[in-house]
Amino acid sequence: xxxxxxAFIVEALEDDPLRGQPQAVPAYIGATILNTPLNTSASxxxxxxxxxxxxxxxxxxxxxxxxxxxxxxxMVLIFFMFGYTKWFDYEAQGLVPLIGNSPILGWMHTAxxxxxxxxxxxxxxxxxxxxxxxxxxxxxxxxLGALGSIVTFAITPTMxxxxxxxxxxxxxxxxxxxxxTSFLIKDLVLxxxxxxxxxxxxxxxxxxx
Numbered sequence: 084x085x086x087x088x089x090a091f092i093v094e095a096l097e098d099d100p101l102r103g104q105p106q107a108v109p110a111y112i113g114a115t116i117l118n119t120p121l122n123t124s125a126s127x128x129x130x131x132x133x134x135x136x137x138x139x140x141x142x143x144x145x146x147x148x149x150x151x152x153x154x155x156x157x158m159v160l161i162f163f164m165f166g167y168t169k170w171f172d173y174e175a176q177g178l179v180p181l182i183g184n185s186p187i188l189g190w191m192h193t194a195x196x197x198x199x200x201x202x203x204x205x206x207x208x209x210x211x212x213x214x215x216x217x218x219x220x221x222x223x224x225x226x227l228g229a230l231g232s233i234v235t236f237a238i239t240p241t242m243x244x245x246x247x248x249x250x251x252x253x254x255x256x257x258x259x260x261x262x263x264t265s266f267l268i269k270d271l272v273l274x275x276x277x278x279x280x281x282x283x284x285x286x287x288x289x290x291x292x
Contacts, residue, residue, distance in 0.1 A: 169205025
């Protein structure tokens with residue numbers, strides 16, 4: 084460290100309102116640097132700031148945990164609300180063009196009928212919501228819930244391409260959204276959230292091992 088750098092640190096410490104206080108992190112770091120030899124390289128000073136960076140890492144970790152819990156709570160609400168509507172005729176009828184034209188879900192009408200398919204989706208959505216709720220306390224449930232959420236929101240946007248009237252012909256077609264496209268395309272955001280939740284769950288799980 085050069086004399087110029089040392090002088091800069093001294094000046095910064097003199098202007099530090101927390102100078103002299105034991106908890107003053109900048110003063111601690113500065114004092115440690117000032118006591119190092121002049122020929123010490125910057126790479127060898129990394130240990131000085133390690134204690135200062137750990138609180139920042141902790142805050143980032145806490146922030147990430149809060150965000151993931153918020154995502155989980157919102158997703159639980161979404162799956163509960165959508166699962167609830169699946170038990171009523173208006174929703175079952177509204178799903179007919181979506182499910183009936185879907186190459187992925189079309190078999191459900193044949194297997195369960197119009198209302199049975201709606202009920203099955205309701206059970207699936209409530210199950211995923213319960214897993215996410217339990218996942219706030221139990222990591223395996225969080226993993227399964229996030230995985231189920233990914234599958235759900237990876238499938239629903241595909242209906243944009245199979246449902247008639249997805250693009251508004253009177254406005255020239257694509258990218259003018261028509262029908263349920265404006266509703267389904269928002270599921271891409273939920274898909275991204277679900278992937279983030281799964282990634283966070285796996286990383287937290289592995290960190291404990």
